[in-house]
Amino acid sequence: MYRKVLLLLSISILLSCNDGDVFVSKLEFPETLEYCTGSDDLIIYTIKNSPYESLSVKLPLNNETYLTTEGLFSTSLSSTYTFNFRTYSGDPSNIFCNSLPPTTPEITSNSEANNGLVNFETILEEDDNDGIPAHLEDNNTDGDNDPTTDPTDTDNDGIPNYLDSDDDGDNVPTINENPDPNGDGELSDALDTDLDGTPDYLDVDDDNDGTLTRYEDTNSDLNPTNDISDVIIGPDYLNSSVTTTTIIDSYRDHTKKQIYTCFIDIENMILINSSDDTELINEEYSLGIITTSISNYTYTVDFN
Numbered sequence: 001m002y003r004k005v006l007l008l009l010s011i012s013i014l015l016s017c018n019d020g021d022v023f024v025s026k027l028e029f030p031e032t033l034e035y036c037t038g039s040d041d042l043i044i045y046t047i048k049n050s051p052y053e054s055l056s057v058k059l060p061l062n063n064e065t066y067l068t069t070e071g072l073f074s075t076s077l078s079s080t081y082t083f084n085f086r087t088y089s090g091d092p093s094n095i096f097c098n099s100l101p102p103t104t105p106e107i108t109s110n111s112e113a114n115n116g117l118v119n120f121e122t123i124l125e126e127d128d129n130d131g132i133p134a135h136l137e138d139n140n141t142d143g144d145n146d147p148t149t150d151p152t153d154t155d156n157d158g159i160p161n162y163l164d165s166d167d168d169g170d171n172v173p174t175i176n177e178n179p180d181p182n183g184d185g186e187l188s189d190a191l192d193t194d195l196d197g198t199p200d201y202l203d204v205d206d207d208n209d210g211t212l213t214r215y216e217d218t219n220s221d222l223n224p225t226n227d228i229s230d231v232i233i234g235p236d237y238l239n240s241s242v243t244t245t246t247i248i249d250s251y252r253d254h255t256k257k258q259i260y261t262c263f264i265d266i267e268n269m270i271l272i273n274s275s276d277d278t279e280l281i282n283e284e285y286s287l288g289i290i291t292t293s294i295s296n297y298t299y300t301v302d303f304n
């Protein structure tokens with residue numbers, strides 16, 4: 001239910017005037033929010049140019065962590081941390097995130113709420129970005145076509161294949177083991193150097209010379225691709241006539257892409273127009289979404 005409310009693209013707000021008139025005003029703004037951080041505050045805003053209007057909320061700076069932390073969080077509005085609906089004489093694009101706000105455009109009206117609750121709901125989606133679609137990284141032993149349930153973990157490192165950037169744990173990242181040379185999202189052409197029926201990205205001994213790929217790492221830098229005895233043939237882990245063995249029982253750092261989507265709404269607020277004291281009242285208003293993408297999140301994986 002909470003999500004449904006948040007996803008509404010436009011929200012109607014009951015506008016209740018002092019004289020008792022009640023009518024509906026639509027506040028329709030872009031769903032994608034912007035934000036800026038200052039020395040003390042986090043300012044989240046959205047603007048539009050037809051007419052020139054903005055919605056903004058000022059919050060304590062530590063609220064910024066909610067944007068990249070999974071879960072539900074709430075913070076209260078106050079006389080210091082307010083929600084504002086403003087109209088302008090011109091384009092307000094440069095109003096925000098500016099230590100010295102420009103003198104124009106003028107703010108032609110300002111409505112402010114200093115009570116109510118700002119709610120954050122942040123979800124995280126991750127991808128190993130290894131060139132293989134997630135649904136092809138699961139043996140689907142449970143038959144539900146969902147790689148996240150009963151997931152396959154080829155190297156038993158605790159990272160399921162659909163999130164593992166090195167599926168066979170040989171310290172050559174899957175994307176560098178050519179799982180899909182023609183890039184068509186179908187893996188029948190996956191490189192199988194030793195033609196043993198196991199594609200390189202799932203093969204712990206890629207050249208089938210009896211020495212694990214992970215151990216064909218003479219300089220011990222957790223990267224077998226730069227240990228090359230014969231430049232014509234290439235790395236030793238793909239050269240079956242080279243079996244120099246260096247015991248390496250640890251994994252290179254893994255990487256993944258993270259996308260945090262934070263839905264922000266405001267509940268139980270009363271917006272008061274500073275010039276005529278009209279009140280905009282609403283129970284729950286979907287302010288919008290902030291998306292934060294981390295393309296190369298790096299993390300360590302313990303060797304089992």
Ligand SMILES: [Ca+2]
Binds near residue numbers: 153156161164166167
């Ligand atoms: Ca794994």
Ligand SMILES: [Ca+2]
Binds near residue numbers: 130161162164165166
């Ligand atoms: Ca993978």
Ligand SMILES: [Ca+2]
Binds near residue numbers: 168203204
């Ligand atoms: Ca391999």
Ligand SMILES: [Ca+2]
Binds near residue numbers: 207209211216240
């Ligand atoms: Ca070799």
